[in-house]
Amino acid sequence: MGQGQTGAGARHLQVRAGALAAALLAFVSLASRATPLPEIEVDVHDKASLQRGARLFMNYCLSCHSATYMRFSRLARDLDVPEAVAKQNLMFVSDKIGDTMQVSMNPREAETWFGVAPPDLSVVARARGVDWVYGFLTSFYRDPSRPSGVNNLMFRNTAMPHVLWELQGWQEPVIENKPDDSGQSVETVVGVELAEPGALGAEEFKAAVRDLVGFLAYLSEPAKPLRQRVGFWVLWYLAVFLAVAYLLKWEYWRDVR
Ligand code: HEC
Structure with a gap:
């Protein structure tokens, strides 16, 4: 019974793969036409x-x-x-x-x-x-x-x-x-x-x-132009903030060490 099920499963998978391949082929021929x-x-x-x-x-x-x-x-x-x-x-x-x-x-x-x-x-x-x-x-x-x-x-x-x-x-x-x-x-x-x-x-x-x-x-x-403008400034802010955070870390850890 277990084997039967696996067989059916495999067949099912084959059918699916076949359908997928057919769909892909149809798509490719459509696209090329x-x-x-x-x-x-x-x-x-x-x-x-x-x-x-x-x-x-x-x-x-x-x-x-x-x-x-x-x-x-x-x-x-x-x-x-x-x-x-x-x-x-x-x-x-x-x-x-x-x-x-x-x-x-x-x-x-x-x-x-x-x-x-x-x-x-x-x-x-x-x-x-x-x-x-x-x-x-x-x-x-x-x-x-x-x-x-x-x-x-x-x-x-x-x-x-x-x-x-x-x-x-x-x-x-x-x-x-x-x-x-x-x-x-x-x-x-x-x-x-x-x-x-x-x-x-x-x-x-x-x-x-x-x-x-x-x-x-x-x-x-x-909103695309605004989104791009804001994005630019956000990235700038993050870059500057990263520099400040790094310097701060460096300053604190100097005492800890
Ligand atoms: C006389 C009416 C009329 C005018 C004016 C008109 N259209 Fe259309 N348009 C239609 C109809 C009806 C459809 C639907 C076509 C179909 O589904 O076969 C359509 C479909 C479209 C589509 C395809 C939409 C889609 O995704 O299926 C675009 C893009 C479009 N029109 C752009 C324009 C543009 C740009 C203008 C102005 C230059 C314009 N139309 C003027 C009647 C018109």
Whole structure:
């Protein structure tokens, strides 16, 4: 009986290991098939860039997405924007500086329009990572089979329309024949190319999206600059205190010895 149990245990373990290996393999093949992530740098200390990003966000995103955890007053303070200027240039959905950044659209209506309610973007830069969000915003391409007329390299069949088309223009997919899992050749979108330019040049557009993603990174952790500043002084204090403590120890132990 004891032996039987051990046998069952071992089989169980084997099954588990098999499942784990299968899951790992699936993950690796998925990862290798997905479009590679772009890599970008954002600087949440660069206030001019954050201000430009905030303006883009208010103009192009807040109509559908909210950022419930941020108040306009805090935004104005953190980004060094005087309240009067903030009211005029950033606040299109509310006129009370103490309000949080709520979308005016009813989430239920949004769901009937898009099929999914646009999610709150307060922490999206942390949840998805800045590289992914940048890749998402820059890789919309024309796809007549979708209700919105576009698809996306990072987020297949996303319900979000290409809201930055005026700035970026329109991209067409680059299609190649690639073998799928069963070895059959299928048409796969491997990249995008600009077909109709928008109001901004390609580099200008990338810079604008970097500002926007930088702003989303700030949104997802508004206290980061403060945290880093305080951390710096705390470490300094500890270093000085260590020196003082050491000298004190030295002084006391001189008498003991
Ligand atoms: C017309 C409405 C609309 C506007 C305007 C809009 N979005 Fe979206 N967005 C959506 C919808 C709907 C989704 C959900 C997509 C899905 O799940 O398929 C979405 C999803 C996203 C996601 C993915 C979130 C996640 O983790 O799944 C990000 C990031 C995003 N939007 C950023 C933006 C930014 C930045 C802007 C402004 C430039 C913007 N959106 C403007 C409708 C909109």
